[in-house]
Amino acid sequence: MTPCLRRLGALALGVALAACSTNPMTGRSQLSLLPESQVIAQGRQAYAAELKPWQAKGKINNDPALKARVDAITDRLIEQAIRYRPDTRGWNWQVAVIDAPKTLNAFCLPGGRMAIYSGLVTKIEASDDEIAQVMAHEIGHALANHGAEKMSVGMMSDILVAAVAGGNRGYQQVGDLAALLAWQLPNSRGAEREADRIGIEIAARAGYDPDAAVSLWKKMQAEGGDRGSSLLSTHPAPAERMTELAQLVPAMRPLYAEARASPPSAFTRLPVNARDITPGSELTPPVALKPLTLLSPALEQFKRGEALLPCDDCALGFQLRQGKLRALHAEGDWEALAREVLDVGYTRDIAWYYLGAAAEGLGHAAAARRYYAQAASLARFRETRCQGVLLDLCGGITLPEAAREGLKRLGDD
Template identity: 55%
Template structure:
């Protein structure tokens, strides 16, 4: 046991990487490529199960709307990290009107729940802020970071153990770790990074940065009336709206730029 502890401490002391966007040092017991592989397995299994249950939206207009917004964001994301052009960027709309949630896993696989749009009566600008924020997590390698933290903490190990005992998706331990990582709360540092990246992605894609502030106002107003999963994994400290409001003037030139806004064709 002592040897195992020593080896774990040694691994933790050396398993560091640098956030590819911000330059912040991160604990990395899982490589980004491994996180992408595990996330793909978890995502495909989850979407397959949701499809079998009839929970993938068939609303063509809504799907087109989400894809159009997300495609513009991804085009900007690739400018942040050109190597991500090879990611399998895709988005699904999950038909759960009571669930306010969205995510982007390692490798660019995304989902948005209809509850987020319906409960918030979200504008295109606000949807762009949500998805830009989620893409910011992926660009910053937060999935691998959360998987690493989960592996290094008793809470994460316990959650993974429960997930493996009750595993309806029949996926590998790595995929379960990726799925658990999505469910774990983000650190304030990770949230700040995703906020900053997301509002810039959205502004450069042609979406009003002021929507980042109105989005969180709406979140606060309706958080007690629905299954607010997004707040459980995206803690919102009181100063968050103020921090986003301070970023708005810096984002305005990107938003006002008259240049064409390219779009990326998402995979099905």
């Protein structure tokens, strides 16, 4: 059972099944009652409504130098965002600079419409790297579909309140509901962490210094002041948050260095602010680049032959994903297979065998040998083999023979 389904335990299963989807960026299971397309349509209306009063006062993009600076930064971020989610190439990526020197705020709505209030640049004297961190964080919320999630949580709580009011005892697990809402709310710690994680990586790939993620929040914190109209009102920046960002920096440095060594491709801009991006148009990089996935520390560990599968009693989780694991194995989608196995963390021989196959497929021979050897050795014991009396988790693979064959293929060193 996925975490999302487990949390929804008290709800009607039909609703719950329809409600859970996989986060397109992080693989996290999230509540999603609305299709993203609908949330994007609502984002378009919200954007127009937000900008309208500023437009009327002539306060949108009235500083050409600042507008050009923000455009240059967001263009580079968008280019990378599209590499993580190629389907967002069709979004209406655009950014408005709002002349509001007292306001420290910025946003990116579902569908790619962004805005930054000039105070965020002028009041804290933000560097390009710091502007990039703010905008990449906001883009992270949009890519991770937090808008749809937030609206879904609102809808779900309505459904539950109605059920409770109707006296349906099956739904009266208020504790579960509270946990669900706290966990799901997009401006919660979890969603902020997710947007921070995505943002710092996209910014690094676009050639912006990861250290600026920390310095930015320090400046925001110091400015504090008028929280009502600032990013801090929706983005609390406790010390813990800066610590976590600082911990991400070392992993981002190689990406940053790589981007600095080969600057992101330049692309032609449309002469107006609103850029309607159509597939294959001006945002197409000159070379077709491989789609990116977020760096995963567990995956890097796996490649080094140091994977950990710590879960003894995850048979059910493994069983539920068995169809997917078999399919990934059959298709040779090695990275996805490794991610899936690591995510479950089940400690049996078959899981190690899958890691062996994935490492072999990805060309990490030393790691593959270690995982195959582990699989062969665990297959000898009743407690650690996939073939049980009641439950067969082997997925049609014969162990230890298959692991031994892998070892033979790979040779001694």
